[in-house]
Amino acid sequence: MCGIIGIVGTKPVAERLIESLKRLEYRGYDSAGVAGVVGGHVQRRRAAGKIKALEAVLADDPLVAKVGIGHTRWATHGGPSTRNAHPHTAGRVTLVHNGIIENYAELREMLKGEGRSFDSETDTEVIAALVDFELSGGKPPLEALKAALDKLSGAYALAVVIEGEDEFIMGARKGSPLVVGYGDGEMFLGSDALAVGPFTNRIAYLEEGDYVAIDRHQARIFDVHGQPVLREVRQVAASAALVEKGNYRHFMEKEIHDQPEGCQRTIAAYVDTLTDRTAIPGGIDFAALERIQIVACGTSYIAGLLGKYMIEQLADLPVDVEIASEFRYRQPALRGGSLVIAMSQSGETADTLAALRYCQAKGMQSAAVVNAAESTMAREVDVVWPIHCGPEIGVASTKAFTAQICVLTSLAVAAARARGRIDEAEEQRLVRVLLGAPRLIAESINLDSAVRAVAAEIAKAQDVLYLGRGPMYPLALEGALKLKEISYIHAEGYAAGELKHGPIALVDEQTPIVILAPFDSYFEKSASNMSEVMARGGQVVFITDPQGERQAPAGARVVMTAPGSDPLITPLVMSAPIQLLAYYVALQKGADVDQPRNLAKSVTVE
Numbered sequence: 001m002c003g004i005i006g007i008v009g010t011k012p013v014a015e016r017l018i019e020s021l022k023r024l025e026y027r028g029y030d031s032a033g034v035a036g037v038v039g040g041h042v043q044r045r046r047a048a049g050k051i052k053a054l055e056a057v058l059a060d061d062p063l064v065a066k067v068g069i070g071h072t073r074w075a076t077h078g079g080p081s082t083r084n085a086h087p088h089t090a091g092r093v094t095l096v097h098n099g100i101i102e103n104y105a106e107l108r109e110m111l112k113g114e115g116r117s118f119d120s121e122t123d124t125e126v127i128a129a130l131v132d133f134e135l136s137g138g139k140p141p142l143e144a145l146k147a148a149l150d151k152l153s154g155a156y157a158l159a160v161v162i163e164g165e166d167e168f169i170m171g172a173r174k175g176s177p178l179v180v181g182y183g184d185g186e187m188f189l190g191s192d193a194l195a196v197g198p199f200t201n202r203i204a205y206l207e208e209g210d211y212v213a214i215d216r217h218q219a220r221i222f223d224v225h226g227q228p229v230l231r232e233v234r235q236v237a238a239s240a241a242l243v244e245k246g247n248y249r250h251f252m253e254k255e256i257h258d259q260p261e262g263c264q265r266t267i268a269a270y271v272d273t274l275t276d277r278t279a280i281p282g283g284i285d286f287a288a289l290e291r292i293q294i295v296a297c298g299t300s301y302i303a304g305l306l307g308k309y310m311i312e313q314l315a316d317l318p319v320d321v322e323i324a325s326e327f328r329y330r331q332p333a334l335r336g337g338s339l340v341i342a343m344s345q346s347g348e349t350a351d352t353l354a355a356l357r358y359c360q361a362k363g364m365q366s367a368a369v370v371n372a373a374e375s376t377m378a379r380e381v382d383v384v385w386p387i388h389c390g391p392e393i394g395v396a397s398t399k400a401f402t403a404q405i406c407v408l409t410s411l412a413v414a415a416a417r418a419r420g421r422i423d424e425a426e427e428q429r430l431v432r433v434l435l436g437a438p439r440l441i442a443e444s445i446n447l448d449s450a451v452r453a454v455a456a457e458i459a460k461a462q463d464v465l466y467l468g469r470g471p472m473y474p475l476a477l478e479g480a481l482k483l484k485e486i487s488y489i490h491a492e493g494y495a496a497g498e499l500k501h502g503p504i505a506l507v508d509e510q511t512p513i514v515i516l517a518p519f520d521s522y523f524e525k526s527a528s529n530m531s532e533v534m535a536r537g538g539q540v541v542f543i544t545d546p547q548g549e550r551q552a553p554a555g556a557r558v559v560m561t562a563p564g565s566d567p568l569i570t571p572l573v574m575s576a577p578i579q580l581l582a583y584y585v586a587l588q589k590g591a592d593v594d595q596p597r598n599l600a601k602s603v604t605v606e
């Protein structure tokens with residue numbers, strides 16, 4: 001989950017390395033570093049903390065090199081210090097790495113036995129030492145790299161420079177993504193299209209086991225067997241390069257406000273507005289399916305849970321949703337007739353990818369709901385169902401979540417129609433409801449000032465409970481996750497019916513309880529839960545709609561009223577208030593909203 005960039009340029013590269021690292025900071029921001037080859041010698045600059053700290057180091061001690069590599073780190077082995085920051089150097093070899101080397105302890109012992117010593121606690125330094133070990137045995141650089149790769153087990157994307165080699169950078173990929181960028185007399189390596197986006201939109205994706213050498217004019221790519229291979233050079237969408245905050249203070253704030261448009265673009269890709277019918281790309285026969293398995297992590301998992309509620313209710317099609325890190329290791333029993341759907345904003349999350357591959361190996365049809373259309377998952381599935389909300393930069397997912405829900409809602413309606421659960425008129429009605437969602441999401445974002453008012457109080461809490469029933473239960477989970485992620489307040493999401501089975505013991509005057517209760521078929525029960533909580537001194541933040549506001553028991557600390565909506569789109573409409581609540585609480589606490597501590601946007605290690 002670290003970010004990598006490499007440039008073989010015709011002019012100095014330090015500034016461009018930094019520009020690229022800033023785009024990669026979503027992958028980790030514990031430390032950063034660059035290295036360049038100057039007159040055959042490799043020079044490094046590194047700093048703990050964010051890219052800003054590295055910029056300060058470079059301002060004091062500039063790096064003037066036309067060939068260079070850079071890295072932004074999410075710490076796995078060894079704390080986030082300068083000493084552990086990449087690039088790591090051993091002898092003639094300097095490299096940056098994204099991934100985890102599983103046999104590094106063993107290799108380290110072997111290399112120590114050869115008289116080598118180590119400066120850092122990282123697994124990465126072992127790779128550098130291993131490549132150098134092979135080089136000193138007399139192998140040329142590419143052969144030395146390949147010999148080292150063959151000894152590694154685990155995951156890696158690498159960019160490597162060699163002392164004495166002014167003209168080229170080597171790279172390799174297994175388990176972690178790496179792209180080659182083709183510029184004008186310059187070449188690039190990067191973790192993704194975003195990394196090389198400012199320099200080129202012509203990109204080749206390396207495949208598992210590939211390694212590569214780039215110079216100013218070409219990339220020589222080899223497969224896992226050492227055979228030269230060609231990987232297709234594609235033109236990637238310019239949108240990959242568009243990531244600006246505009247007038248917003250944070251990407252998260254901007255992305256919350258982007259949601260009406262992101263949902264509109266996404267819905268437009270799954271319905272036919274001339275006929276008001278669903279139009280799901282990919283030719284999956286929902287009538288023939290016996291079951292859907294959704295695998296995902298984090299917020300994408302919660303979107304998947306909402307998908308289960310909608311698809312089972314509307315289409316009578318069984319859906320299992322599971323956290324990918326559990327699914328991949330527990331040997332789940334799978335049957336024919338199933339479709340696996342990987343839900344992932346990035347399309348790169350290691351556990352989700354592994355769970356997807358597990359299902360594919362069992363012969364299941366596969367689909368991926370992803371934001372990164374060129375991601376590994378998108379490239380490996382039978383059917384890609386992209387979301388169209390644009391690049392999401394804030395670590396806490398917002399607009400990708402609602403766009404994912406738009407796709408799942410469209411699938412639910414399409415499956416219901418294909419399975420004869422609804423007639424064409426009902427399909428058209430539901431599609432029109434869905435098309436109305438962006439306007440209502442925009443209205444619910446207008447709750448901004450009501451949310452701001454309550455945020456100051458919630459910011460004082462140690463614990464917050466979120467309760468909901470039916471589709472509001474996954475949303476309660478998402479509300480709690482958002483708050484935890486960016487404000488560092490402990491929060492739990494519960495199915496409101498579980499209140500009496502434990503969480504009610506937590507209720508006291510200090511614990512705010514956020515109850516999500518639109519006026520739906522669950523409303524009366526949620527209102528009873530609200531009374532039970534208030535009877536025990538609980539401070540209720542009641543998020544509802546106009547009819548719910550009229551019917552709610554008196555005594556809530558705060559009532560927030562989102563627009564009323566058809567139950568089909570209520571989860572979409574109720575998302576903004578919980579996202580805004582987490583956002584404003586985090587602001588109150590002075591937390592780093594876009595880059596919360598310890599987290600990373602894309603988790604490409606398990």
Ligand code: G6P
Binds near residue numbers: 348352602
């Ligand atoms: C990280 C991010 C979350 C995200 C999760 C899954 O934990 O911080 O926002 O929901 O990964 O990521 P994916 O890219 O697979 O949706």
